[in-house]
Amino acid sequence: QVQLEESGGGVVQPGRSLRLSCAASGFTFSSRAMHWVRQAPGKGLEWVAVISYDGSNKYYTDSVKGRLTISRDNSKNTLYLQMNSLRAEDTAVYYCYCGSTGSGYYLEWGVDYWGQGTLVTVSS
Amino acid sequence: EIVLTQSPATLSLSPGERATLSCRASQSVSSYLAWYQQKPGQAPRLLIYDASNRATGIPARFSGSGSGTDFTLTISSLEPEDFAVYYCQQRSSWPPFNFGPGTKVDIK
Numbered sequence: 001q002v003q004l005e006e007s008g009g010g011v012v013q014p015g016r017s018l019r020l021s022c023a024a025s026g027f028t029f030s031s032r033a034m035h036w037v038r039q040a041p042g043k044g045l046e047w048v049a050v051i052s053y054d055g056s057n058k059y060y061t062d063s064v065k066g067r068l069t070i071s072r073d074n075s076k077n078t079l080y081l082q083m084n085s086l087r088a089e090d091t092a093v094y095y096c097y098c099g100s101t102g103s104g105y106y107l108e109w110g111v112d113y114w115g116q117g118t119l120v121t122v123s124s
Numbered sequence: 125e126i127v128l129t130q131s132p133a134t135l136s137l138s139p140g141e142r143a144t145l146s147c148r149a150s151q152s153v154s155s156y157l158a159w160y161q162q163k164p165g166q167a168p169r170l171l172i173y174d175a176s177n178r179a180t181g182i183p184a185r186f187s188g189s190g191s192g193t194d195f196t197l198t199i200s201s202l203e204p205e206d207f208a209v210y211y212c213q214q215r216s217s218w219p220p221f222n223f224g225p226g227t228k229v230d231i232k
Contacts, residue, residue, distance in 0.1 A: 045220075
C-alpha cells in the first residue's frame with residue numbers, strides 16, 4: 001500500500017534551519033512529481049513547492065522563495081524540504097503530497113497520496 | 125496568480141440536508157479545479173477533480189460542476205461523516221497550485 005511518512009519536524013528558533021524528510025513506498029516515486037503543502041494551526045491549506053520526477057525542475061510559492069528548498073533522492077525514495085531562515089509564519093503542519101500518475105504533469109489528480117504531516121513550530 | 129475564493133465561510137446544516145459550496149477563481153481555470161475534504165487531525169482527501177469527476181471511492185452524493193471561474197460542490201444529502209472543511213484547488217496556471225480558504229460545514 002502507498003505510504004508517505006514525514007519526519008524532521010520540531011521546535012526551532014527564528015532564523016534557524018530544519019530539514020524535513022518524506023519517505024515514500026508503495027508506488028513508483030521516481031516517476032512522480034512531488035509537493036509540499038502546509039497548514040498553519042487553525043488555518044487553511046497552503047501549497048509550498050513542487051519538484052519534477054527527476055529533480056530537475058522546482059517551483060515555489062513566493063513567500064518561501066530563497067529560504068525553503070525542495071529536493072529528492074530517488075535512490076532512497078525520499079523527498080526533502082530544507083528550511084532556512086525560519087520565521088514565525090512558517091509554523092505549520094507540513095504534508096508531502098503526490099497528485100500525479102507519472103504522466104508528466106506536475107499535478108493532474110490521477111492519484112491522491114498524502115502523508116500524515118509533521119509539525120514545525122518556529123518560536124523563541 | 126490565480127486567487128480562489130470560497131463561500132460561504134461556514135455552512136450550518138442538519139444531516140440529510142443538501143449542501144451547496146461555491147468556489148470562484150479570479151480568472152478562468154477552465155475545468156482544472158479540484159475539491160478536497162479535510163477532517164480535524166487528518167490530511168485532506170480528494171473528492172472531485174477536473175471540476176466534475178469523482179475521485180476513487182467517493183460516494184455518489186458528492187458532485188461537482190462548473191467551468192471557467194465559477195464552481196460548485198454539492199452534497200446531496202449530508203451524512204454525519206460529511207461535516208468537515210472543504211477546499212478547492214486549481215492547476216490551470218501555476219505556480220502556485222493555489223487552494224481556496226475553505227468552507228466549514230458544521231452541524232446545525
